[in-house]
Amino acid sequence: MASRGKTVTGTDGNDHTFREKVAVQYKVSAKLKKNLQRMFYILLVPFAIISLHVFKLNEVLKITNQVLPEPQLWEKLYLSSLIFNLIGFTSLSRNNVQRLSVYFYGSSITVFSAIGWAAYIHATDAAMFVVQGRVRAYLFGQPLVIVTYFFLTVLTQMNIFALNYARNLMKAWQAKGCKSE
Incomplete structure (x- = not known):
């Protein structure tokens, strides 16, 4: 719609960069939420792998012809951290800080105690492999202890990423209402 007469200077629409500023914590929150949500989806892969092993679904689905070792207690402990992942996802x-902190602390305790326990259980096999070159079992043509430690390393890294995103997201959510410089 055309205006009649002259327009007041400063109202030509070029001042939008000064008026429309989004607080930093909201930009950070959106980015971290997206990254953490991706991490929750990525963490479903190790949950699925461990679930196949613990619930012996390999025998039903015939994914591999390999004879797998019996499930260990650390795997069941790791699966219990799925509860905390669901709480974190919800x-x-x-933007519920309390639920995210339940995820952060609960997942930290269950995941890292399970991974530490697994590393401790397989330490003698790793030492035997390094010192003597002997291996008790193979999985997919590789020493089981190497496959296990590789899996534990990737699992640790993925959970560290997710917990780091959660920690930073809690900080961003708690910063709401605070003025940024």
């Missing part, structure tokens, strides 16, 4: 929709 916290993202409402």
Whole structure:
């Protein structure tokens, strides 16, 4: 719609960069929420792998012809951290700091105690492989202890990423209402 007469200087629409500023914590929150949500989806892969082993679904689905070792208690402990992942995932929709902190602390305790326990259990096999070159079992043509430690390393890294995103997201959510410089 055309205006009649002259327009006041400063209202030509070029001042939008000064008026429309989004606080930094909201930009950070959106980015971290997306990254953490991706990590929750990525963490479903090791949950699926461990679930196949613990619930002996390989025998039903015939994914591999390999004879797998019996499930260990650390795998069941790791699967219990799925509860905390679900709590963390549900916290993202409402920016719920309390739920995210339950995820952060619960997942930290269950995941890293399970991974530490697994590393401790397989330490003698690793020492035997390094010192003597002997291996008790193979999986997919590789020493089982090497496959296990590789899996534990990747699992640790993925959970560290997810917990780091959660920690930073909690900081961003708690910063709401604070002025940024």
